[in-house]
Amino acid sequence: MSLLSVRGLRKAYGALKVTDDLDLEVRAGELHAVIGPNGAGKSTLIAQLSGQVAPDAGSIRFDGAEMTGTAMPARVRAGMSRSFQITSILPGFTVRENVATAVQARVGSSFRFLAPVAHDADLNAQADEALARVGLSHRAALRAGSLSHGEKRALELAIALATRPRLLLLDEPLAGTSGAEAERLVRVMESLKRQVTLVLIEHDMDAVFALADRVSVLVYGRIIATGTPDQIRADPAVRAAYLGDA
Numbered sequence: 001m002s003l004l005s006v007r008g009l010r011k012a013y014g015a016l017k018v019t020d021d022l023d024l025e026v027r028a029g030e031l032h033a034v035i036g037p038n039g040a041g042k043s044t045l046i047a048q049l050s051g052q053v054a055p056d057a058g059s060i061r062f063d064g065a066e067m068t069g070t071a072m073p074a075r076v077r078a079g080m081s082r083s084f085q086i087t088s089i090l091p092g093f094t095v096r097e098n099v100a101t102a103v104q105a106r107v108g109s110s111f112r113f114l115a116p117v118a119h120d121a122d123l124n125a126q127a128d129e130a131l132a133r134v135g136l137s138h139r140a141a142l143r144a145g146s147l148s149h150g151e152k153r154a155l156e157l158a159i160a161l162a163t164r165p166r167l168l169l170l171d172e173p174l175a176g177t178s179g180a181e182a183e184r185l186v187r188v189m190e191s192l193k194r195q196v197t198l199v200l201i202e203h204d205m206d207a208v209f210a211l212a213d214r215v216s217v218l219v220y221g222r223i224i225a226t227g228t229p230d231q232i233r234a235d236p237a238v239r240a241a242y243l244g245d246a
């Protein structure tokens with residue numbers, strides 16, 4: 001059963017069809033990677049799924065509910081959350097404050113009924129739970145600016161997890177990392193599998209093929225193939241359009 005169902009999604013910038021009649025089914029519990037060449041429209045897809053960019057046409061259904069016209073906070077409350085880039089981290093605030101502030105900003109009004117003390121306690125509890133899931137508990141009280149690059153990427157994951165999503169949208173979580181840092185983040189994603197449904201955009205093919213249950217290949221705004229990593233590796237159209245060049 002699909003947790004996320006995308007049908008006929010379209011987005012153009014001028015004459016450029018960045019999302020061109022795109023269909024995508026993400027099953028509950030799977031890690032579904034979306035790969036494709038530079039400029040294929042992967043980030044624009046994530047932006048439409050998360051509610052930052054409005055599609056021109058098509059539908060996005062989450063757990064059976066129509067999300068297409070809803071704004072980002074409503075999607076977060078429904079259980080859809082995306083990771084943001086390091087630029088959204090506040091370097092002068094602690095790691096825990098970064099997570100708590102982001103939860104407050106994203107979930108918004110649903111916390112307003114709580115008394116201030118309960119509010120703070122609940123936000124901090126949510127922040128600490130998320131930091132534990134990405135292995136950053138020991139950094140909670142440090143300023144975010146003092147974290148290594150890989151730790152900042154883990155903090156982005158914690159921020160997205162802190163809203164307790166059922167579907168987590170990850171846009172290049174390994175970007176700028178390598179070696180032990182990248183391996184650590186792959187292990188974090190591995191540990192999230194089955195707990196949360198994941199849509200992963202990632203250029204690191206070793207990580208994608210190690211982590212994904214299924215892979216969709218996006219080329220010129222369209223999904224040209226969806227399958228298991230083995231099916232995708234063996235698909236002649238995929239090899240011709242993309243993997244053969246990689």
Ligand SMILES: Nc1ncnc2c1ncn2[C@@H]1O[C@H](COP(=O)(O)OP(=O)(O)OP(=O)(O)O)[C@@H](O)[C@H]1O
Pocket residue numbers: 013016018036037038039040041042043044045
């Ligand atoms: N706001 C915008 N206005 C105009 N063109 C845009 C806009 N956003 C994206 N594009 C264009 O849409 C195309 C797809 O961009 P997108 O960032 O979604 O691709 P991508 O697959 O994520 O690429 P990469 O792998 O390089 O990150 C690119 O040609 C890009 O220049």
